[in-house]
Amino acid sequence: MGVSTVRDELRCLIAADTDVVQARQTGRELAAEIGFSVGDQTVIAAAISEIARNILMYAKRGEVRFTKVLDGNRPGLIVVAEDDGPGIRDVSRALQDGYSTSGGLGLGLPGARRLMDEFEVVSAPGQGTRITMRKWKRANA
Amino acid sequence: MEVPILKQGHYLIASIQSALSDADLSQLREALIARVGKFRARGVIVDVTALDVMDSFAVRTLRDIAHMARLRGAETVIVGIQPEVAFAMVQLGLTLKGIATALDLEEGLAFLDRQGQGRIENRPRHGRIDRA
Numbered sequence: 001m002g003v004s005t006v007r008d009e010l011r012c013l014i015a016a017d018t019d020v021v022q023a024r025q026t027g028r029e030l031a032a033e034i035g036f037s038v039g040d041q042t043v044i045a046a047a048i049s050e051i052a053r054n055i056l057m058y059a060k061r062g063e064v065r066f067t068k069v070l071d072g073n074r075p076g077l078i079v080v081a082e083d084d085g086p087g088i089r090d091v092s093r094a095l096q097d098g099y100s101t102s103g104g105l106g107l108g109l110p111g112a113r114r115l116m117d118e119f120e121v122v123s124a125p126g127q128g129t130r131i132t133m134r135k136w137k138r139a140n141a
Numbered sequence: 142m143e144v145p146i147l148k149q150g151h152y153l154i155a156s157i158q159s160a161l162s163d164a165d166l167s168q169l170r171e172a173l174i175a176r177v178g179k180f181r182a183r184g185v186i187v188d189v190t191a192l193d194v195m196d197s198f199a200v201r202t203l204r205d206i207a208h209m210a211r212l213r214g215a216e217t218v219i220v221g222i223q224p225e226v227a228f229a230m231v232q233l234g235l236t237l238k239g240i241a242t243a244l245d246l247e248e249g250l251a252f253l254d255r256q257g258q259g260r261i262e263n264r265p266r267h268g269r270i271d272r273a
Contacts, residue, residue: 017163024194025160042194042225046233049196053163097234107197111233 012052014083015061020052023064027079030066034075036137044077044135047115050108051081051131059085059129069134076136079116081129088123095121144169146176151183152253153215154246157191166202173206177213184253185210188246190221200235207240216256218242220249 010030012023024045031041048064055062062083069076088094097110109131113119116133123129142165147154153176155169173185187203189195195203207217218241222230230236243249 021160021162028193039225039228042223043229043232045194046196046229049194049198050233053196053198107234111197111235114232114234115229 010066012064012066013061014052014055014064014081017053017056020049020056023052024048027064027066027077030068031077031135034068034077034137036077036135040135040137043115044079047112047133047135048079048081050112051079051133054108054129054131055081055083055085059083062128071136074136074139076117076134079133079135081131081133084128087125087127087129088121089125091121091123144172146172148176148180148182149250151181151257152186152250153177153180153182153184154186154188156188159191160193161199163198166199170202170206170209174209174213177210177215182215183257185215185217186246186249186253187217187219188221188249189219189226190223190245192226193223195222195226195230195235197233197235200230200237204237204240207237216241216253218249218252220244220246 010026012026013019014023027048028041028045031044036044052064062081062085065080067078069078093099095110095113097107112133116135118134120132121129142159142161144155144157144161144165147156153173155173161169176182177185185206187206192199203219210217219237220243222242241252243252
């Protein structure tokens with residue numbers, strides 16, 4: 001990935017349900033600064049909401065980091081959600097629709113992946129979880 | 142942030158004013174279900190116009206509200222889902238299957254009025270003694 005410029009990094013601690021709201025609002029504001037359409041701002045905020053809630057549900061605490069980036073002259077937003085929680089035993093299953101170990105809808109991770117352009121999960125049992133999501137601003141949007 | 146619940150005739154109207162945490166959403170569910178009984182409500186409107194995001198927890202809570210209210214004898218309508226919110230919901234795979242939605246409060250009230258008319262027409266008449 002030819003990401004050339006890193007301009008800012010913002011962090012949101014996730015330890016309570018109000019932090020989930022804070023994280024998605026921070027993400028939306030950054031997306032607006034970057035010039036994403038209102039539709040894309042909403043999509044980004046929804047994806048952040050899902051992964052931030054996952055931190056709360058499974059790890060109890062963690063953080064979400066936001067970085068504005070430029071790939072050539074294409075601006076984008078990188079969102080990283082990281083925790084030291086129990087980790088995910090089977091990442092490919094966790095990315096399937098309807099699979100949940102928490103009694104939720106099982107749409108959080110796969111849904112967030114559909115909303116973003118790039119989506120990576122690094123996790124192992126006992127090793128915590130790091131999710132990296134990227135969204136690029138479309139030339140005409 | 143508590144959501145104000147207004148009573149209008151046989152209907153309850155919950156008008157969400159700002160972003161809600163998961164706890165706020167759960168509180169709204171409890172409050173609405175309790176008030177359906179207290180006010181003998183026949184309809185519930187949840188106005189989500191002010192919500193700029195609906196994620197899986199929000200959708201699940203709205204579904205729970207609609208199903209619980211129906212078990213208590215009241216019909217629920219979700220009104221005011223914004224176009225970009227609808228777009229993100231579809232991408233997330235979130236649906237409100239089996240739950241009434243309407244464009245705005247006015248349409249939601251009209252929907253409940255139509256439901257109510259059907260109900261009264263179909264109800265057996267009591268309290269009237271017909272001459273044999």
